[in-house]
């Protein structure tokens with residue numbers, strides 16, 4: 329047998345036993361399978377985590393988490409039991425090694441970030457910002473980002489059943505944290521959705537709508553169904569993608585009778601209209617793909633929708649090796665029938681430097697996963713460049729590795745550049761984490777970050 333950098337083995341999916349966690353020792357399989365039970369038992373604070381996990385997790389971890397919540401977190405805490413249960417699954421909660429395993433866990437690293445995870449030297453890049461993709465600037469109507477010529481993003485609601493520490497929409501999504509007041513929609517939900525539909529009816533150039541949030545799993549099903557049905561009435565719309573991390577974080581929701589029956593109605597309508605509906609989910613680690621997640625994905629495919637695809641995020645400590653990424657892609661593809669589609673570089677939001685990879689690292693990872701997966705299931709690694717949009721990591725026009733600045737061009741105008749004659753000739757910048765740069769580059773950013781001395 330030839331020695332290979334990655335050796336494929338089919339791995340059976342496994343649902344870890346939640347009864348190993350002291351707070352859920354008596355939870356029945358019926359309760360666990362209930363979306364309502366899962367929502368009611370989400371972990372929202374340090375006290376609740378302690379009640380579930382108990383004293384097996386060292387007091388210093390809880391203090392580390394508390395400090396992060398107070399000083400660094402851009403997202404409030406909300407973790408469904410389904411996700412907690414996939415953290416440190418192989419180590420009993422009363423084992424002396426549990427704290428170390430919990431600290432090191434890939435899912436914990438992004439769902440329950442702690443202060444000591446973050447960079448002390450550069451917690452944020454000087455160019456980091458709220459709404460780093462400038463989506464709100466490109467709202468055609470409130471919540472509807474028109475960034476690309478033929479496709480739009482509809483942010484239906486600002487909540488999710490789970491909050492990820494690295495959320496790119498930290499500006500809008502979730503509850504306020506001590507550090508971040510969230511942007512509030514001005515229009516009420518129904519007025520906002522009506523305005524979106526009116527805009528889409530008026531622009532025959534839009535053929536593709538990403539229905540997102542937040543997470544569509546937090547929209548009451550009848551309201552989501554009526555919105556998607558209204559989209560299906562618009563003749564130019566050919567693709568509809570529903571964005572829900574909850575397919576993994578709360579698969580119980582997508583397995584409810586109400587949602588399955590509703591999706592069947594939408595899929596049937598879509599077939600009659602020759603429109604494709606797909607679900608896009610967000611899974612970052614192989615251990616998150618459990619039998620329940622596979623059941624939910626297959627239940628959705630059985631309704632007749634076109635596909636279930638995964639858009640993960642590259643995160644240091646979670647999936648920063650080609651082996652972890654290939655394990656994830658095979659777990660998605662083999663038994664859950666979820667198509668690996670994209671891996672995004674983590675966006676430049678505040679306090680995200682410890683998660684972010686450099687462009688060079690992302691390029692290397694793209695290189696290293698090629699050739700193992702079928703071509704149709706080989707994900708593209710994507711840099712979402714502010715004011716440009718998604719670009720394959722190998723498409724940078726120039727790359728200054730000393731200062732960690734990559735330069736990108738584009739071939740269409742976004743909504744904010746309609747009168748900008750130079751928009752397609754300009755180069756747009758993206759920045760690597762500073763602590764990864766050679767000393768000369770770090771010195772450049774130290775000088776750049778210094779406040780300019782007052783004149784006179």
Ligand code: SF4
Nearest residue numbers: 488491492495542573
């Ligand atoms: S599910 Fe998506 S929108 Fe919600 S917190 Fe996570 S990354 Fe943000």
